[in-house]
Amino acid sequence: MELGESGIESLPELCVAHAISLTSPRDACRLSAVSAAFRGAATSDTVWDHFLPTDWQSLVSRAVYPVEFSSSSSKRDIFFRLCDPILIDDGKMSFSLDRSSGAKCYMLSAxxxxxxxxxxxQYWTWDCLPESRFAEVAELIDVCWLEIRGKIESRMLSQRTTYAAYLIFRISDVSHGLGYPPQEASVKVGGHSSTKTVCLQPSDMLSHMHARRASALFGYCVRCRRLMITAEAEEAAEEAEEVDGAPQARNDDWMELELGEFYIDEGDDGEVNISLLEMKGGDWKKGLIIEGIEIRPKNNR
Known part of the structure; x- marks a missing residue:
């Protein structure tokens, strides 16, 4: 059906803009390419002002480096500038907007x-890496007790949004003990919490399992060896099945590991508590480099 004077082109631009503002930034960009009738409305300040968080100016005022906009900057220009991370709060945190939904995203520095x-x-050092957005990253030298915790206020996040928390990290060339035992990740919001088993370095976990199976070959009779190998293989398979999260490569040369997801509803208050722990095995670990914990809308990357 072709659009004519009786179609969308006959509607006032303000009316079309209002309808588009009820969609998402991604939809608005797509609609702007549909026709000239949509283009004017989809790029209007009416639409993009709706996509900007109401506190965007307050967030920009917390920037480490001034974020300036010219008098000719449209709300669409401002929106897409805020999609690039901005360091705030003395460089301890970064803020940005999700391009698809407009939801607020944060990264807590190490x-x-x-x-x-x-x-x-003797356990951790603080280094400066040019690839990091922050002034310092934390590098694990040697610990047998891994405990990393972060928190953010619920009111800082976008309402009616499902978020996920991710550890942003690297593994050095001299890493050890980051695959086995696996780690426990959890996210808690109010009375709701989720916990899952994750693995920072799956290749190390596999190496450890192979080593355990090989050790079963020594000091036993042939029959005992056979029984021991079977038991070790079954135990290793069970532990591998419990792991519910493995690292993924990012486009900024870092890795990310999902620690859990949570929902921010309208009116939610209090803290979102995030953790990554391995304190039961007693195994020594080294080579983990932490940039921070990122909180962003689930499945938006």
Whole structure:
């Protein structure tokens, strides 16, 4: 059906803009390419002002480096500028908008996290990496007790949005003990919490399992060896099945590991508490480099 004077082109642009503002930034961009009738409305300030969070100016005022807009900047220009991470709060956190939904995203720097023994040089060191958006990253030297915790206020996030928290990290060339035992990740919001088993370095987990199976070959008779190998293989398979999260490569040369997801409803208050722990095995670990924990809308990357 072709659009004519009796179709969308006959409607006032303000009316069309209002309808588009009820969709999403992604939809508005798609609609702007449909026809000239949509283009004017889909790029209007009426639409993009609706996509901007009401506190965007307050967030920009917290920027480490001034974020300036000219008098000719449209709300669409402002929106897409805010889609690029902006360092705020003395560089301990970054803020951005999700391009698809307009939801607020944050990354807590390693300095903003609680990391057990982080200020003890024999266990952790603080380094500057040019690939990081933050001034410092934390590198694990040697610990047998891995405890990383972060938190953010619910009111800082976008309402009626499903979020996920991700550890942003790298593994150094001299890593050890980051695959086995696997880690426990959890997210808690109010009275709701979720916990799952994750693995920072799956290749290390597999190496550990192979080593355990090989050790079963020593010190036993042939029959005992056979029984031991079978038991080890079954135990290894069970542990691998329990792992519910593995790292994924990002386009910024870092890795990310999902720690859990949560929903922010209208009127939610209080804290979102996020953690990654491995404190039961007693195995020594090294080579984990932490940039921070990112909180962004689920499945939006």
């Amino acid at each position: 300095r903003e996290l609680f990391i057990t023994w982080a200020d003890t040089p």
